[in-house]
Amino acid sequence: MSESLVQMEGIVKSFAGVHALKDCRFDLRLGEVHALVGENGAGKSTMMKVLTGVYQMDEGRILYQGEEVRIPDTRAAQKKGISMIHQEMNLAADLTVAQNIFIGKEPRKALKLFLDEKEMNRQTSILLRQMNLDIDPTTLVSKLTVAKQQMVEIIKAISYDSQVLIMDEPTAALSDAEIEELFKIIVQLRAKGVGIVYISHRMAELKRITDRITVMRDGSYIDTVATADTSIDKIISMMVGRELFQSDKTNRLKDETSESMLEVRNLNRRNVLHNVSFTLRKGEILGVAGLVGAGRTEVARAIFGADPLDSGEIYVHGRKARINGPHQAVKHGIGYLSEDRKHFGCLLEMDVSTNATLATTGRFTRAGFWMNEKRMNEVSTQIVEELKVKTPSIKQKLKFLSGGNQQKVIIGKWLTRDCDILIFDEPTRGIDIGAKSEIYKLLENLAAAGKSIIMISSELPEILRLSHRIIVMCEGRITGELMNDHLATQEQIMTYATDRIG
């Protein structure tokens, strides 16, 4: 049981000078389920990507079955028997189960010219039987349930004679019954001596299925503990255990009676949002916490009209609003700053001025279509000055600005529009400390000026520092709401954020 399969020691990895991993270690034994936990951005994925050859470590060493190895690419990892099952399915939906499992290593016949479909199906049914799975090898993957698809992925990994299986949030899309099926398979694999790395945010699951737990935080290794000897609370406190930004909370509390700016009632979207209701008041910063995939961004996009809703009502200034697209949301005075700045925020190839005035170009026109370039330049110059954007000129293309400065320009886009309701989704993601505190200050000033702000963040200290009130989401539901007073703690939020229903 205690024989070591993988040992990673002193792993250092940095991206563009930022340390993603600092002197991390991780060890996996034969026939063990080892959980890897930590907040978003703690370095779990990076660590596993180093192990599977996606990234090259800067320093450190990896011992595999007792020998030091180099893993230059994913193929090498696969050859050694290290496989990763990703959150997003990597199966070809229009191929059969057997075709998917044997993709790239199809049995051939007749001088290797023809595929031996029969042999392939035969081998597949053996694999399926070994795992006690009742799936026909010739079924199309698209016809399978998500859980069955995941099983197929696992079998595909096993078919490479994998010794190490990394599962990234394997239960995220599964129902309870399906989770049971998955656990059965995990138990079988463990019995065969396969080492399993289990990445999950679901504390209850960890307790049930894992043998040991390694906690990471901010790119550092914290501790490895035996599951049986540890409580969930202990693990959560290890995960969030950094120093709190102690900020003055006395004026955090906002008058409950101030005017309601935005109210949403029973927002529903199949498999994504379930009966989401909350109110945003004037001059308030409402923090939205939760783990990745909890539905926070989805709520924001739904309010902004970027994604369709199945049902639910949105009230702006107490009046019911019909929002069928972002252009209508903007008319109601709602602005949205996307979490994915590069893909959904910036026009990287366009200049600062264009980006800063994009939401307002329509206002700076003569005769409805003639652009008033002069006014636009004035406005963008003003934004650059107010937000202290570091750029040589307003004609600089956005792609040459740093992340923080890009973000300021995009925020500036909504400031020129003078929106009453601002939804900031991860406003400080990928931004250096200096720019971060400037953005914090900006948010506070905006709230003080009477703007209402929804701030989605995965960084709990940020939520606790800025919000007047916090709602916590898990799996598309609001699982908790708390005033940000002295009683609000990171632990409390994490408990709500991992509070699965059903």
Next chain:
Amino acid sequence: MNKTTVVEQKSHFAIKSGLQQLLVFGSLILLVIFFSIASDNFFHFSNLIGILLSTAVIGVLALGSTFVIITGGIDLSVGTVMTLSAVMTGVFITIWGLPIPIGIIGGLLTGALCGFLSGFTIARLGIPPFIATLAMMMIAKGLALVISGAKPIYFTDNEAFMEISLGSVLGDLIPGFDIPNAVLIFFIVAILGSILLSRTIVGRYNFAIGSNEEATRLSGINVRNWKIVIYTITGVFTGIAGILMASRLNTAHPSLGAGYELEAIAAVIIGGTSLSGGKGTILGTVIGALIMSVLTNGLRIMSVPQEWQTVVVGFVILLAVYADILRRRKA
């Protein structure tokens, strides 16, 4: 990133970008010089005018295509919509006997309507541009045949119509300066296109959509409607090309025009507009179209067999796109 590095990168880039513009123009000049040396008959006023005249139709089509290509879309229907516009103009003028200006407006509206329909199917029904405009290409082709009864429509009774392409307003003003109107119209349309693209809100949104459609949508811009507007603009340009062609041939010929869309797209690409959208200039397209016709004309004057002419044009397209890729890699 501190301020100094930003500044350095900027000037660095400005030089690169300027170089690219010069490069395309430079290759045009080089081609002209090359052909002038290779053949005594190339560099004559009349031949240069001939080149410009032969650029006009494809050039105007290319100008229109530039708009949709900048959005990251494509319009495969411009060739046959051009034909349909020409045929409709013919119907209005010679069969219905409407005055020439009304007929021209009818032709432009035909192009605009086709563009609008393409835009509508793309933006509202979510059909990919390639497929939607492929369908429009066939619809326009069929309609042109149906409406004309598969017969050419002649404008022989309307001499004034021919003047649109082949008359010379400039020649009347300045004796000896006999530049055909078609060339004049080509340049006017280019200037209008350039203004539209750089000075108006349509142009701004055009680039924004091509640069990052989702970000543009999330900035509260009604991307769908603007796309329809942009395809309609392309349609109007296509209509102009149709009228230029009809008046130059004095005929609306229902089976011409197929394949012109590819030449137009080639001109746009040679001119440095990126097929992935967000980048491009009208000046580039004008130069791209000129490069195509200088090349064809020059090779013809040198009596290079036609088969080889096509091969050469193919290589030029490859070169142009590769130059663009190189530039982007360095940028």
Next chain:
Amino acid sequence: MRKVWMMAALVLVVFISACSSNGGSNSPTNAPESTKKPSSEATEKTEKMYVPVISKGFQHQFWQAVKIGAEKAAAELNVDITFEGPESESQVDKQLEMLQVALDKKPSAIGFAALDSQASIPLLKKAKDAGIPVIAFDSGVDSDIPLSTVATDNAVAAGVAADKMAELIGGEGEIAIIAHDQTSRTGIDRRDGFKNRIEEKYPNIKIVDIQYGGGDHLKSTDAAKAIMQAYPKLKGFFGTNEGSAIGVINAVMEAKAVGKVTVIGYDSGKAQIDAIKNGTMAGAISQNPVGIGYETVKAAVAAAKGETVEPAIDSGFVWYDKSNIDNEDVKAVLYE
């Protein structure tokens, strides 16, 4: 709701079957002949003969005229015909598809103008095996399968054009050709017929350039202009089909060289006729498209009946210029 759909579907099926058995009951006249068809079955006894005619094109007026001739013969001989052709003369594959479909309909005989004779041989063999007689028209097929070929002898006709050219430019000088195609039979025959005659008989005339415009008016115009630019002393131009000839006319007019350059065209059409009337074009060769269509159907019907047909039927051609353009016999072969 569902019933309505079923009804609609039923109506459609009945309608289609009614169409396909078209004429089954109301034309019992030529029943005895059709029994000779090897593929025919007892049920086909009462059907009219069916002759699909597959041309090289459809839109072009030339083919429309061929169609008129074919329909005329069909009416006279009381047979059913269909007339189809691909949209452009480069779509060899589409034409073969049409031929395949026509064969599948088990026709009495087939009229066929091959875009690419080599490519069509396998299908023609199929026709032969099924006992379906094939009559080639317009250009020949390099095969002995077609029982007969109805065509203009393009090479001879182009030779006549060469003689006229020599006569008009005084037997010496530079001339050029705008041809419509470098691969089709007509394109090759007309170009070579003209070129060979010039080379054999007129040593003082030099063909300085041959360019191809694909029959596209605009491209032919630009090509002709470029040639005139390259050879300022050019005295004559030969355009090998309607599109090419019109291209040449446009080029000569745009270059203001009317009278300086002698233009000879091929085929007819309003633009060429007008150009001859106003002197821009010296004259042109016209095939007899109506005759081609007529003779093709006539030969096909004869072959289906088992009669012997001549292996080569010349549909004839006409030289027309200002002097004879209004004669009735010339008018009859021209189309606008």
